[in-house]
Amino acid sequence: MGQELSCARSSQEHEFFSAVQTGDLEAVESALRRDPDLLHQTTIYDRLSALHIAAANGRVEVLSMLLGRYVSPNVLNRNKQTPLMLATIHGKIACVRKLLQAEANILMFDSLHGRTCLHYAAYYGHSNCLQAILSAAQSTSVADSWGFARFVNIRDGHGATPLHLAARQKRPNCVHILLDSGALVCASTGGYSCPGSTPLHLAARGGCLDCVRELLAWGADRLQRDASGRIPYAVAVKRNHGACAALLDPTSAEPLVWPSPLKFISELDRDAKSLLEAALMEANREREKKILKGTAYSLPSPAHSDDGIDDDISETSESELCCICFDQICTIEVQDCGHRMCAHCTLALCCHNKPNPTTLCPPAPACPFCRSNIARLVVAKAKDEGDKGSSKLRRSRRSWNFSEGSSSFKGLSSAMGSFGKMGRGSGRIADSNDMVDKP
Numbered sequence: 474m475g476q477e478l479s480c481a482r483s484s485q486e487h488e489f490f491s492a493v494q495t496g497d498l499e500a501v502e503s504a505l506r507r508d509p510d511l512l513h514q515t516t517i518y519d520r521l522s523a524l525h526i527a528a529a530n531g532r533v534e535v536l537s538m539l540l541g542r543y544v545s546p547n548v549l550n551r552n553k554q555t556p557l558m559l560a561t562i563h564g565k566i567a568c569v570r571k572l573l574q575a576e577a578n579i580l581m582f583d584s585l586h587g588r589t590c591l592h593y594a595a596y597y598g599h600s601n602c603l604q605a606i607l608s609a610a611q612s613t614s615v616a617d618s619w620g621f622a623r624f625v626n627i628r629d630g631h632g633a634t635p636l637h638l639a640a641r642q643k644r645p646n647c648v649h650i651l652l653d654s655g656a657l658v659c660a661s662t663g664g665y666s667c668p669g670s671t672p673l674h675l676a677a678r679g680g681c682l683d684c685v686r687e688l689l690a691w692g693a694d695r696l697q698r699d700a701s702g703r704i705p706y707a708v709a710v711k712r713n714h715g716a717c718a719a720l721l722d723p724t725s726a727e728p729l730v731w732p733s734p735l736k737f738i739s740e741l742d743r744d745a746k747s748l749l750e751a752a753l754m755e756a757n758r759e760r761e762k763k764i765l766k767g768t769a770y771s772l773p774s775p776a777h778s779d780d781g782i783d784d785d786i787s788e789t790s791e792s793e794l795c796c797i798c799f800d801q802i803c804t805i806e807v808q809d810c811g812h813r814m815c816a817h818c819t820l821a822l823c824c825h826n827k828p829n830p831t832t833l834c835p836p837a838p839a840c841p842f843c844r845s846n847i848a849r850l851v852v853a854k855a856k857d858e859g860d861k862g863s864s865k866l867r868r869s870r871r872s873w874n875f876s877e878g879s880s881s882f883k884g885l886s887s888a889m890g891s892f893g894k895m896g897r898g899s900g901r902i903a904d905s906n907d908m909v910d911k912p
């Protein structure tokens with residue numbers, strides 16, 4: 474950002490912009506006392522205002538002072554970029570927050586590629602900025618005038634959504650946040666009638682295994698074709714991204730897909746959600762190991778692969794074992810009936826059908842113990858805390874006689890057990906649910 478400053482008109486201007494750039498608040502203020510007009514001057518070539526320079530360099534004190542003097546937060550540079558865009562590009566989160574507080578417009582498009590601040594956050598992989606902008610979108614007038622879902626899927630001049638850019642630039646954290654916020658996983662960069670690339674094509678091109686994994690777990694279609702008629706697998710093969718290609722190969726086992734269309738999944742509290750998400754990622758990693766086993770690609774095991782669930786087991790040795798798989802600890806509770814199971818079995822219950830994009834509301838699964846509809850899932854609390862919940866649980870346990878063990882329940886139990894070890898395909902679990910349905 475510094476090179477343009479030499480284009481200032483006078484040495485006084487140059488001093489002023491330099492002070493803004495280095496965050497020298499005192500020098501900026503004294504320069505403004507001498508010449509208040511400096512507030513509205515811009516650099517000659519890029520037409521950067523003091524606010525742009527402060528934002529791009531993360532000088533939040535100077536930025537606050539300028540905003541306090543009624544400088545518009547939406548002033549534009551030569552490329553029609555706002556200070557918010559520059560702060561986002563450079564990952565200056567404090568300035569991003571300050572500008573959002575000052576009600577900077579998040580719906581401005583630059584003249585370079587027709588991108589918004591959300592595109593820039595995704596492109597440069599600044600997930601904290603991305604999150605801040607999305608929160609602002611939820612609470613400001615954008616949500617009313619545009620709709621939040623539309624904002625998340627906003628297109629740049631080339632038809633790319635923020636999710637496309639995050640996938641292309643190998644930004645798995647941003648991919649995750651965007652998908653979690655309602656980004657369309659199968660959006661195509663093409664117009665309505667002509668096909669373009671999906672985020673999965675772009676992740677395949679970049680060879681980012683984490684992005685491919687995230688997109689598949691959110692239901693990305695391995696068979697969707699781009700403008701040249703290629704599926705993502707062909708793109709990965711062409712670019713020699715072998716591990717990605719193995720997962721994208723339409724003949725390899727499909728990963729479990731996060732059951733986002735289910736109402737109670739979208740209403741999960743944070744702890745329950747992270748338990749289920751961890752179980753999903755773990756289950757999919759097991760599948761990946763099988764897929765990659767025969768190939769030359771071994772998966773580096775991520776540092777966080779064994780966190781959460783295993784820790785819970787050692788901490789709460791008194792906890793009850795899941796009655797479905799007899800393998801994991803119960804961590805999830807069905808709220809109304811109080812029945813408990815492990816995160817893996819909960820997922821097995823919810824993931825047996827890949828969400829179909831044309832039918833937004835799949836049938837809600839029922840509690841495998843009492844067949845009541847699941848309206849809400851919560852984290853199962855340890856038994857000694859919260860008397861009310863545990864007595865309720867004991868009551869419901871008594872009413873359900875496990876020792877009698879109907880054959881249909883055994884069917885579910887064995888199918889779910891194999892789910893835990895990833896032995897069988899998703900179709901098998903659906904079968905076992907059918908068995909439970911029969912008396």
Ligand SMILES: [Zn+2]
Nearest residue numbers: 795798815818
């Ligand atoms: Zn279980």
Ligand SMILES: [Zn+2]
Nearest residue numbers: 810812840843
């Ligand atoms: Zn129940």
